[in-house]
Amino acid sequence: MFTAWPNPFAKPTLFTNAVVHTVSGPTHSPGFVLIDGDTIKAVGPVKEKPAAEGTQVVNLKGQHLFPGLIAPTTALGLMEIPAVRATVDTREVGIYTPEVKSWLAVNPDSELIPVARANGITHFAPTPQGGTVTGQSGLMATVGWGYENMTHQSPVALHLFWPSMNINLAADDTKKQAKNRDKRLKEIDDFFEEARAYAKSQSAPGHKGIPAWDAMLPWVRAEKPVIIHANS
Known part of the structure; x- marks a missing residue:
């Protein structure tokens, strides 16, 4: 959950290797979530994650990620x-x-x-x-x-x-x-x-x-x- 970080990230951040629960869509395991500031830019399975150039990467190591x-x-x-x-x-x-x-x-x-x-x-x-x-x-x-x-x-x-x-x-x-x-x-x-x-x-x-x-x-x-x- 993003609640662990009280402020928006200074640059785009890629959360990867997580069990991503989208609620309104499929669960991606392993999956990724890309955020830019306080906006979610992309969600999907790890195999479809975007290039990490210029992006801060956070490896969640199998943790569950919920909206x-x-x-x-x-x-x-x-x-x-x-x-x-x-x-x-x-x-x-x-x-x-x-x-x-x-x-x-x-x-x-x-x-x-x-x-x-x-x-x-x-x-x-x-x-x-x-x-x-x-x-x-x-x-x-x-x-x-x-x-x-x-x-x-x-x-x-x-x-x-x-x-x-x-x-x-x-x-x-x-x-x-x-x-x-x-x-x-x-x-x-x-x-x-x-x-x-x-x-x-x-x-x-x-x-x-x-x-x-x-x-x-x-x-x-x-x-x-x-x-x-x-x-x-």
Whole structure:
């Protein structure tokens, strides 16, 4: 795994004599991987490896080489010790907070990030939690001096935590439970309808921006995906 080297190589590097797991293609044993900076240029069996002139060669001697793993919805970088409130930054005040950008709150000095990197996680998407529409996540690398150079792409998704759909049939207030559930679902519909209405109002004279609604524009226009967390 390339996680052993935190910085891009200064010149093209050829990893050879490895068991190369491509995941989406065949496994090459023995195989090679050619990288230039932070870009993979070629992958294949050793017999097809390019000439090594001007290239740094690393003989992996039969070690296994995997693509880096991505942790797509995680509290990595946002939470250090759950029992210590000062180290937990996963939640924002409010139920609908689409303007929250989780990557800005990541602690680059977290002791958990190098642990994740050592276990093969090269990128992660820290996920804001705590409400219904909790905010945006960005794709970040597990190496870097601060969130600025750790951030690979932002934003990548908006997070919607779906309300529980369960009803306790043994309780005496099943109708009330159903009513509360339907109310929460309607609130989600209303929120997105208001976001669409705000997007249409941008062309109106005297329009004044509102950060929370401005944050919704890429999703109202279907430019970015919404990740829905449903646990029931």
